[in-house]
Amino acid sequence: MSEKILCVDDDANILAAYERNLRKRFAIHTALDGEEALKTIQSNGPFAVVVADMKMPGMNGIELLTKVESLAPDTVRLMLTGNADQVTAVEAINKGHIFRFLNKPCSPETLTAALEAGLKQHRLITAERELLENTLSGSVKILTEILSMVEPQIFGRSQMLRDYARTVGPALKIEHVWEVEVAAMLSQIGYVTIPATIIQKERANLTLTAPEKQMLTRVPEIGSKLLTNIPRLENVSRIVLYQNKYFDGSGLPQDSIAGEALPLGSRMLRLLSDLISLEIAGTPKAEGLDQMRRRSGAYDPRVIDAARVTLIEDAQKSGQAVGVKDLCLGQVLLSPVQTLDGVLILSAGTVISPMLLEKLKNFAEMSGVKEPIYVKK
Structure with a gap:
């Protein structure tokens, strides 16, 4: 009985009856009101099924189950009520997305059958979610490995972009930061369709023909199309599509989308990608962000502020600035480590091992490493 069921009713006698009649078949938990139920879900969840009485003091059953849906979307919700009117039933189903609506008094046999059906539905929901998550992680892994x-070299830059997005995202209160991280990692996946000779010409700053330029400008669009049909990557696809669009609406694609209508993830990637380009050219982060602020309208001011706080101020407060020669085994990097020409060596969050320390020393000797390096104190 690993799947738990929460029964909510303001009548303690009814709850006692639930426990007495159902405990041999189900793992039953109880709560006397909506507030207690929500606390129980947070402290003892997840619950496969929540059964709530409609009429309770304070928070009624519909209000409770609506909050349960937000707090635990996989939980199946059942409603018990003495009000057999159609309006209550419709409201319960529409607002709380109730799986089943039961009239009181409800016999133990009827309730047992409803709980069995609820558990079966929960298994279907979780099985589908796990399948989607496995499909998602597998697809992302394959695409990043291909890139x-x-x-x-492009993959290394994508890793750096991902590290910056992971750091800045929480400061912007982005609900699903993982979507921006995945978008950063796959932002350049469209390059896998571009001939190597054209990429080499672009990298060497050689003159490109008009068709070659057109091909390169379509990299975000191609990448977006590659991602569109992967389950749960619809938002990621849109972030990738608009990664080259500025806050004022300039850039690509050429459409009417601008400002707050642009995905926040796209606004982040645009700023962070340009910041990385400035760093590769030798511009310090703080100076780069100042330059961006002076480009009136090009970048979302909130993203600039979040980047300054998280990438500069927080790193300086919580970290220790060291050189390569001062690094110690076991230290955790707070920022990516790059060569002087901007090639990523190690990502933020990496723990310094003997092999990695030797690797950094070799890079420092052969091509130089940007210092200082910020590590956790």
């Missing part, structure tokens, strides 16, 4: 093999 790393076909264009390792």
